[in-house]
Amino acid sequence: MSRSKPRPGVGSFAGLTAGLVLLIAAACPEPARASIAADSLTALKGKEPSDSFTFIVWGDNRCRAGALGSPAFSRIISEANALAPAFTVGVGDLIPGADDDDPKWTREQWADFAAAVKRFHAPCFPLPGNHDLDGATSNAMYEEVAGPRRYAFDFGASRFIILDSQDALDASSEQFRWLGERLAAQPRARNVFIFLHAPLFFADSWEPVHVLLRRFPVRAVFAGHEHLYCYEQRDGIQYVVTGGAGAPLRDPPEKGGFHHYLIANVRGDDLSLAVVKDGAILPAQCVLHRDFPMIDKTLAAIEAPEVEAPAGECAVVTAAATVRNPGDRAWDGVARWQTSGGWLIEPEVVRFSLAPGEEVSLPFTVHLPRPLSARYPLPELSLEYAVEKNRSLAFAKPLHLRNLLRCAPAGGSAGTPVPVSITPAIFFRPMPDDLSASVQLGWEAQALRVLIRVTDDIARNVHSGEELWDGDSVELFFDMRDDGNARGHEGDDYEFCAGSGASGVEVWRYPAADESGAGPSRGGKCEIQATAGGRIYDIAIPWAELAPFKAKAGAAFGFSMVVNDDDGLKAGGLTWVELTPGAGSGRTPFPLDRVVLE
Ligand SMILES: [Ca+2]
Ligand SMILES: [Ca+2]
Numbered sequence: 040m041s042r043s044k045p046r047p048g049v050g051s052f053a054g055l056t057a058g059l060v061l062l063i064a065a066a067c068p069e070p071a072r073a074s075i076a077a078d079s080l081t082a083l084k085g086k087e088p089s090d091s092f093t094f095i096v097w098g099d100n101r102c103r104a105g106a107l108g109s110p111a112f113s114r115i116i117s118e119a120n121a122l123a124p125a126f127t128v129g130v131g132d133l134i135p136g137a138d139d140d141d142p143k144w145t146r147e148q149w150a151d152f153a154a155a156v157k158r159f160h161a162p163c164f165p166l167p168g169n170h171d172l173d174g175a176t177s178n179a180m181y182e183e184v185a186g187p188r189r190y191a192f193d194f195g196a197s198r199f200i201i202l203d204s205q206d207a208l209d210a211s212s213e214q215f216r217w218l219g220e221r222l223a224a225q226p227r228a229r230n231v232f233i234f235l236h237a238p239l240f241f242a243d244s245w246e247p248v249h250v251l252l253r254r255f256p257v258r259a260v261f262a263g264h265e266h267l268y269c270y271e272q273r274d275g276i277q278y279v280v281t282g283g284a285g286a287p288l289r290d291p292p293e294k295g296g297f298h299h300y301l302i303a304n305v306r307g308d309d310l311s312l313a314v315v316k317d318g319a320i321l322p323a324q325c326v327l328h329r330d331f332p333m334i335d336k337t338l339a340a341i342e343a344p345e346v347e348a349p350a351g352e353c354a355v356v357t358a359a360a361t362v363r364n365p366g367d368r369a370w371d372g373v374a375r376w377q378t379s380g381g382w383l384i385e386p387e388v389v390r391f392s393l394a395p396g397e398e399v400s401l402p403f404t405v406h407l408p409r410p411l412s413a414r415y416p417l418p419e420l421s422l423e424y425a426v427e428k429n430r431s432l433a434f435a436k437p438l439h440l441r442n443l444l445r446c447a448p449a450g451g452s453a454g455t456p457v458p459v460s461i462t463p464a465i466f467f468r469p470m471p472d473d474l475s476a477s478v479q480l481g482w483e484a485q486a487l488r489v490l491i492r493v494t495d496d497i498a499r500n501v502h503s504g505e506e507l508w509d510g511d512s513v514e515l516f517f518d519m520r521d522d523g524n525a526r527g528h529e530g531d532d533y534e535f536c537a538g539s540g541a542s543g544v545e546v547w548r549y550p551a552a553d554e555s556g557a558g559p560s561r562g563g564k565c566e567i568q569a570t571a572g573g574r575i576y577d578i579a580i581p582w583a584e585l586a587p588f589k590a591k592a593g594a595a596f597g598f599s600m601v602v603n604d605d606d607g608l609k610a611g612g613l614t615w616v617e618l619t620p621g622a623g624s625g626r627t628p629f630p631l632d633r634v635v636l637e
């Protein structure tokens with residue numbers, strides 16, 4: 040079950056809109072219609088042009104959840120306002136997903152984006168990403184709200200060219216010819232900056248564009264699309280990916296997978312870039328695209344220890360990390376645990392020395408002095424590796440923690456209630472009376488019992504069947520062979536959804552490896568009891584629907600769950616809490632807790 044609308048494919052709209060393109064250029068008359076780009080151009084013309092100025096670049100904000108957007112994007116707006124740049128540029132994926140089959144939803148997303156942009160004090164120049172276009176209807180909506188899909192403007196002696204990476208840009212394309220014209224149209228420009236959504240410059244097909252750009256004073260090309268930051272320089276042109284304004288992060292921080300934006304300072308014909316992330320301002324070269332293979336190799340050579348701890352109890356657990364030297368240089372390293380409050384790991388710092396190819400085991404003891412300390416964020420083991428003389432890369436690997444959930448036998452009291460308390464970072468944390476939950480597990484010869492107490496202020500689910508998860512509901516995730524989900528889902532992996540929606544109380548079953556197998560659970564039962572501040576779900580899933588698991592004392596399986604909360608317009612979208620991080624956003628792999636039958 041997908042938690043987001045289908046993602047329109049990159050490049051599927053080539054050639055659709057050549058006739059619709061409206062140009063904004065210094066040489067052009069005022070744009071024909073109001074739009075974010077047109078209004079921004081008007082505002083920029085009211086500014087005193089200068090050869091020394093600052094602009095801010097951000098990408099992949101995917102504005103949602105009302106005009107508030109994500110915390111990352113809200114922060115960018117308020118910090119940009121404090122920095123007072125000449126203007127900002129958003130390099131696409133401005134909304135979660137344009138959908139020609141659902142124009143109303145698409146329009147709501149654009150209304151959210153337009154409201155967010157209004158909070159920028161400086162002009163804001165948008166460009167289209169693959170999430171912003173879907174077909175004739177939503178493409179027209181893009182042009183109505185955001186503006187033309189490609190355009191150019193000038194500020195001082197600098198020229199800015201906005202490209203449409205959803206349209207063809209090969210040497211024979213109309214856009215390539217247009218780009219050449221826009222470059223040549225301002226022969227006195229001291230600087231040129233190019234913006235587009237997909238980082239086409241990492242593909243071989245970019246070469247003719249690069250050759251074209253080299254003939255002009257192009258300082259930098261900015262793209263997004265990948266939800267990360269990375270940098271490359273070729274023949275004096277800085278190529279930058281900045282897709283960190285709020286969309287879910289998929290890559291480790293070593294590969295730029297962190298929320299961020301860029302400050303670009305122009306002084307005459309000099310450009311300096313700074314990467315701003317939470318709590319740090321970093322140089323442009325902080326993440327180099329060419330390091331990616333080495334980063335992958337080194338991350339694979341560090342294995343953080345895995346510990347199991349009883350959910351909701353105190354514990355002392357010993358484990359070991361292993362580190363292998365993946366390169367051809369000796370590695371004199373320091374391994375250090377970075378922990379948040381509540382964790383105690385000994386020793387905190389270990390020095391090691393490794394010849395190329397050599398491996399070392401670093402033992403640690405993890406103390407969980409308070410029951411709640413076995414929560415997230417997890418401690419991280421950080422190490423530095425010298426990739427070249429005088430250049431090191433820093434790596435961090437989180438501790439693997441598996442909470443052990445007790446599953447009490449039939450007739451006994453249910454297992455210890457465990458809070459379902461992890462909130463995904465892309466939303467604001469719900470208040471406790473808005474949404475909170477705990478889960479208890481029990482088992483019988485025929486079925487697994489799941490008792491979920493939910494606090495929720497407004498009961499609402501207008502969906503049914505396969506879409507039941509899109510309103511107040513609970514989702515259960517099972518890995519019955521307890522073999523993880525890092526390699527994807529297999530025949531022993533299942534998802535269930537239970538709730539009371541448009542068709543009354545339903546239990547849906549989804550074999551995780553077989554999307555076509557989704558359907559109502561044959562033997563699953565769910566009773567929902569309303570309480571003062573929410574409801575209690577009493578769910579029974581027959582073991583027959585969780586094959587090949589054999590229920591007996593001591594048997595174990597992997598488990599996670601999500602409690603979804605729809606409160607209607609008040610909250611501006613679905614929020615949820617989850618047992619393990621990532622379960623609710625459909626990311627695979629996500630960690631699973633371990634349930635042991637008593
Ligand atoms: Ca609620
Ligand atoms: Ca499995």
Ligand SMILES: [Ca+2]
Nearest residue numbers: 497499605606
């Ligand atoms: Ca609700």
